Amino acid sequence: MPIPRYAVIGHPVAHSLSPFIHATFSRQAGIPLEYVAIDAAPDAFDAVLAEHAAHGGAGANVTLPHKRRAAAICGNLSDRARRAGVVNTLIRTATGWDGDNTDGVGLVRDLTDRHGQDLRSRKVLLIGAGGAAHGVAPALLDAGIADLFIVNRSGDRTDALADALGEPMRVHPRYFRDLGTIGSFDLIINATSIGHSGEDMPLPGSLIAPRCDVVDLGYGEAAIAFLSWARASGADHTIDGLGMLVEQAAESFKCWHGVRPDADAVYAALRARESALAVPG
Structure with missing residues (x-):
């Protein structure tokens, strides 16, 4: 056979x-x-x-x-x-x-079971609105987060993901120009290639709340720059995407x-x- x-x-x-x-x-x-x-x-x-x-x-x-x-x-x-x-x-x-x-269940299982994260009632920033973001967003909502803010370079894609999730009370589409004014977050997830090519990090440190945790869905060298920015900005825990993979x-x-x-x-x-x-x- x-x-x-x-x-x-x-x-x-x-x-x-x-x-x-x-x-x-x-x-x-x-x-x-x-x-x-x-x-x-x-x-x-x-x-x-x-x-x-x-x-x-x-x-x-x-x-x-x-x-x-x-x-x-x-x-x-x-x-x-x-x-x-x-x-x-x-x-x-x-x-x-x-x-x-299986991306969403993979991320949630890695965060909760391996890294001891309690996702309930957390204010979450999801950076990206492509395939990876679409895969993990529903599972984050199911895990009980309080609010999901989505930002992406393309406003149309941000709005499309927010509309598809169908939870206007918890899901908030925003744009890169808003990053300096939308406050701070308990959890930030990078579902883009930001930082993967060695470019300057276009993100303000004000996004990092006290005890904020930061996740990059990339792993290895691809995640180094984003997670380094997070640590320098005061993140509590930084997690790459190897466990999710x-x-x-x-x-x-x-x-x-x-x-x-x-x-x-x-x-x-x-x-x-x-x-x-x-x-x-």
């Missing part, structure tokens, strides 16, 4: 840790599988996914910039994917693809195989590898 094939599809995607993560989950669960990274330019997603299916693809993770398109090609969406409007997990069926989104992957694995692997063991292994690479040789 052929080994089922899975993939992460994105552009760029060569840096992805997902093949390592799912190979480790496979060994944990005793479930043989092949998992590869596939680069697909923005206009090539449909063709790449069709080729993946033709070669035995039973599922796929989807990352930048394809999450919205992935939702559009699905015959069925889970409730959380429907609310998010974007898909990061595809499940092959007899008639096509079903879609799910592992948790959303574990949830995807469960979607495909009905078994939730040990995410903590994989997270620890990735942190150990990160530390080893940081030590001068």
Whole structure:
């Protein structure tokens, strides 16, 4: 019987840790599988996914910039994917693809279970209105935050995300020009590439309330600049996106195989590898 094939599809995607993560989950669960990274330019997603299916693809993770398109090609969406409007997990069926989104549950599980965060009644700033922001926003609301302020470079996208969430009493679209006047926050989440390219940080330190925690959904070098700004501005805890990456992957694995692997063991292994690479040789 052929080994089922899975993939992460994105552009760029060569840096992805997902093949390592799912190979480790496979060994944990005793479930043989092949998992590869596939680069697909923005206009090539449909063709790449069709080729993946033709070669035995039973599922796929989807990352930048394809999450919205992935939702559009699905015959069925889970409730959380429907609310998010974007898909990061595809499940092959007899008639096509079903879609799910595990980003939100991955972020909340990392923050609450691994980092001991209590999200209830917190005033949250979400920077970004793209696929990652769409994926995590509904889960933050479900976790009981008091207010969600959304800012993005494109006002139209900010308004679209706020409208899609459908909670005008708790969700507040704002714009980058408002950042100096909207007050401070208990939790700030960066769902953009701000700081990932070494540019100056266009954010005022006044956003950081006492005991504010700051999260960048990126990890490794990509998260350094944003989290450094947060620490310099007085943030209490700073958290990168590695834990979320592992948790959303574990949830995807469960979607495909009905078994939730040990995410903590994989997270620890990735942190150990990160530390080893940081030590001068």
